Amino acid sequence: MDTSLKFERIDEDDKHVLLRVYGDVTIHTSPRLREHLKPLLNGGVREIRVALEHVDFMDSSGIATLVEGLQWARQTGGRFVLSGLSENVRDVFELAKLDTVFEIEGGSA
Amino acid sequence: MVAVMTARAGMAELQSNRVAIAVDELFANIAAHAYNGKQGRVEFETCIGNSGDGGQELIFNFRDYASAAWNGKIEEVTTAGTEVHDPLSPGGLGLRLICSVADRCEHEVYADGNHWRLIFKINDKDQLKDGK
Numbered sequence: 635m636d637t638s639l640k641f642e643r644i645d646e647d648d649k650h651v652l653l654r655v656y657g658d659v660t661i662h663t664s665p666r667l668r669e670h671l672k673p674l675l676n677g678g679v680r681e682i683r684v685a686l687e688h689v690d691f692m693d694s695s696g697i698a699t700l701v702e703g704l705q706w707a708r709q710t711g712g713r714f715v716l717s718g719l720s721e722n723v724r725d726v727f728e729l730a731k732l733d734t735v736f737e738i739e740g741g742s743a
Numbered sequence: 744m745v746a747v748m749t750a751r752a753g754m755a756e757l758q759s760n761r762v763a764i765a766v767d768e769l770f771a772n773i774a775a776h777a778y779n780g781k782q783g784r785v786e787f788e789t790c791i792g793n794s795g796d797g798g799q800e801l802i803f804n805f806r807d808y809a810s811a812a813w814n815g816k817i818e819e820v821t822t823a824g825t826e827v828h829d830p831l832s833p834g835g836l837g838l839r840l841i842c843s844v845a846d847r848c849e850h851e852v853y854a855d856g857n858h859w860r861l862i863f864k865i866n867d868k869d870q871l872k873d874g875k
Binding site for chain 2: 660661698721729
């Protein structure tokens, strides 16, 4: 299991940001995801897209981190979108019964 | 080790990932709740055994030596099912994932810690189709 996590942030304009995640999101790496997500949640953007096509494994700590984005969207009226979920990652969202709560774009990678 | 055992059990990738999730979540729960994030000893063993009904099962045993007992939380989750009452409150999500993917979750409180057992049925070709 990969213990590192890397990110690519693309500011499409001052209101729309894409955050691409590379690696496994686990209890060890999810604090890094939170570090990269927090500035976006507090930064006045209107839409955050989290691209997960390079994430093969995610546990509940990763989902909990993404729930913070969902809370931000509901509180501010912004959009928090997940995309590129692999079959395994999508399965975890389904098991947690959160696949219909998040806005998830596209089919399985 | 989990991947080796699920491969030996002939599990498909999706089921193998579910087993990995359950093992990962149980380790995380022991670390966070039994040991309160402090360093602690966990003994871990795994085997493939007969299930008693003609099939086989993949078993993971965890033994911790934490003074804090689990307070019956895993039993509460098991009996409560896996419904998400408030999706924006992710507390207990790890335990819900464990209970939704393992065929059995067992927990015993010892005088000097806890014993956990996760059991996954194998040789059940309908397992994934049934949503397990």
